[in-house]
Amino acid sequence: MTKQAKLIVDKEYIISEIDSRIYGNFVEHLGRCVYEGVYEPDHPSADEHGYRSDVIELVKQLNVPIIRYPGGNFVSGYNWEDGIGPIEQRPRRLELAWRTIETNEIGTNEFVTWAKKVGAEVNMAVNLGTRGVDAARNMVEYCNHPSGSYWSDLRISHGYKDPHGIKTWCLGNEMDGPWQIGHKTAEEYGRAACEAAKAMKWVDPSIELVACGSSSSRMRTFAEWEATVLDHTYDHVDYISLHTYFGNAEDDTTNYLAKSLEMDHFIKSVAAICDYIQAKKRSKKKLMLSFDEWNVWYHSRQNDQKLAPWTVAPPQLEDVYNFEDALLVGLMLITLMKNADRVKIACMAQLINVIAPIMTSKGGGAWKQTIFYPYMHASVFGRGTALQTLVKSPKYDSKDFTDVPLLDSVAVYSEEREELTIFAVNRDMQEALLLEGDLRQFEGYRLVEHIVLAHDDLKAVNTELAPDNVKPSSDGNAELEDGKLTARLGKLSWNVIRLAKRQ
Template identity: 75%
Template sequence: MVVQAKMTIDKEFKIGEIDKRIYGSFIEHLGRAVYEGIYEPDHPSADEQGFRSDVIELVKQLQVPLVRYPGGNFVSGYNWEDGVGPVAERPRKLDLAWRTTETNQIGTNEFMDWAKKINAEVNMAVNLGTRGIDAARNLVEYCNHTSGSYWSDLRISHGYTDPHKIKTWCLGNEMDGPWQIGHRTAHEYGRVAVETAKAMKWVDPTIELVACGSSNRHMPTFAEWEATVLDHTYDHVDYISLHTYYGNRDNDLGNYLAQSMDMDQFIYSVISTADYIKAKKRSKKTINLSFDEWNVWYHSNDADKKIEPWSIAPPQLEDIYNFEDALLVGSMLISMLKRADRVKIACLAQLVNVIAPIMTEKGGEAWKQSIFYPYMHASVFGRGTALHSTVSSPKYDSKDFTDVPYLDTVSVHDEDNETLTIFAVNRHQTDVLSLDADVRSFEGYKVVEHIVLENDDVKATNQHNRSNVTPHSNGDASVDNGQLSANFSKLSWNVIRLAK
């Protein structure tokens, strides 16, 4: 069977410029993300600092522009001073967030070195759980002040003459969550966040700050939390954060693939709340969104309950992703691009081993999970201006969602390089989706590639066969007289690239 969909794409129907940081990721001191992930000094590929060069090469393929660090829940109990200075003198500490032992072999300076190797900026989080204003402003001084002060001179004594010039900073992590070390009410967090923000910007007025939003849309304090926090912090922060994770626990594929619609509503709700506070304050400033944790996460939940407490770098949150997960990740990327006018930062959580597109074997290879591919395609080809497209698609209903379009899509125009990229997911479980798209606005553009990620087994993974879930470029998209036609196979992720 074939179902029909239509679309009109016009270069004047602009959503907004895509901030490259929307393709960011996240490394937390959690599980094997740092140790045995990015850092394994005994590995055959390890460089002079102990970083795995095979991992670096895979991260470079993703063109990750920004990496959030060092947490996550971990940051709410972290003393950053434990991770600087001579490695032999650094203390081992109990990490209460994940009930493991942190060796502090890797800290701020080493991570900044790693970020340079992958050509990424760092989105640095400060501890507003067990600590506050003083530790945060000292960290900004250590990282960003040139010289001539206690903390900047300490950095220089540690071998880093030039400041790190970190631009983006998170004011804590998930402070609305009872699981968080130092959990606060919205008023308590808002007060400490605004005073910390003021002090940090007094040290370096050029930095941008992300205030903690709700840990997910289904928190009992959602929306009221955002309103209260922004009421306190509006004049001193630049972004409000969003976090969300999805899973197919009920093994209901139609409902699972519709969960990006929950993400859509989350985004719209936070925008509305932020704009309410803007109106309330009669402000000319607009608060944008930082979706600094998002992904599929559920496969590893049972295994994580069996981990021995206080071990070092145990295999935590090691979801092995399948083909259906890649489809949802593609739709989640589409959701954020559809609001690229307001979602300016996003961090796929996380990057290596921990709910990650890249997995490593200790002493062995690094390999790509199924979700690696939609993330890579969006990051590499999704630079430019996101476009509004008028879409007519058949729809279906699922357990939790109504009017779910089989075609989930967004288009990106790179005016400088004269390219148009269409990202599309066919959610239909049995039928090919035939697309007719009006692209007359892009005169002279031709299809240069139609990438397809498809698999007959929605549970297929790359764990034992590394090429089991991989894309091909045999899609049939073509353009004739300003009309683009393409067939999207059932349950497929598609990238159609056009160029002039």
């Protein structure tokens, strides 16, 4: 007998309006993300700036609203001044975070130019590892002050008359990690971040700031780190960051696909810490979350250990994603949408070549990895109000998790466009799941399409020679009649069920 799941979607079961920035991404000076990804001046598709236009077109399909830059671990040793001015005068540096050579051909201005081409804002990170208050406030002045000061006039002399107007800034990166250049204790970082935040906002009071949270919930200092850092910075920052990466090195799919529950618990734990500090400070401000690094990362780790140091743009962190990775990415996106009341920014890490939805070959093609599709669907169709779907689903236990629902879902409603989208994953490895949905609140709606991403081989991948091996189709079987939705969700499938008001 086919397993069954039920859900109820009601316009009144509101989680929050979704901030489109939860569909952000991340570009770091790491591996081939910038060089041979963003920038390859000798490529046949290169534009007048040397940017790969084939990559630009793929990024546009993802509708990325904001991109974190330039790191990541990279930023903790980065002198931002190395990346401005005449390119031929820029220094080549030993890049210690990833043990490469950084040519500095791409810097702040070039990246802002590229971001505009793909329609994205920039989420700029400052170095609080080897640098501090002075470099941070100068960078804000260079980027955002109109004119009449040393750094703003220097930007103008570099050919950028109008300020960049960058509104979101990260106060360093993963400063709790011993691997980080300039690693600090929570007390040390909290003080440094507080002082940097004050000075940066004195330069431009309109900016928003993200303090570093824990690098993962598994860090020994987790929770205590957040509490201490926020004790120092709460009045001066707008978000605290979360980072997490998942993998399936044990080849245990049932456990792997349950890891989005860990992500959900992480979000709720950090939100609780923020609320504790709010209560402690008797503050009226509710701090929001920036999940500014998240993805699957485990395929490339062994290859990375074999790479020679001190080369330019080596193939680092080039995970080739399979079909089951796409399912987990979809589940992580659902988790972000379900927490839209607190998560206002999120950045998949990263965008091109480095643990990325887009891959390129030098001088050759660009193609979509399996994880491209759930990310694109969420970004394109997941704009509006997140609604809590009341789900009744069979459950299972795995190695690390109990009561894992076979069906995970969220609904997004756009009152303006009169559209409803249901995102759903069936975690069952053996059977389809018969879904019944109560949508009587959406009278007069019709089914637009039922998109399905599925594959018989969990380990199936896309390559330059076979770029469409794993791709979605619109041949799902959902039906809507008298407010009742029915659909047969195939085993291990990502589903996007789109509905709209009849015209």
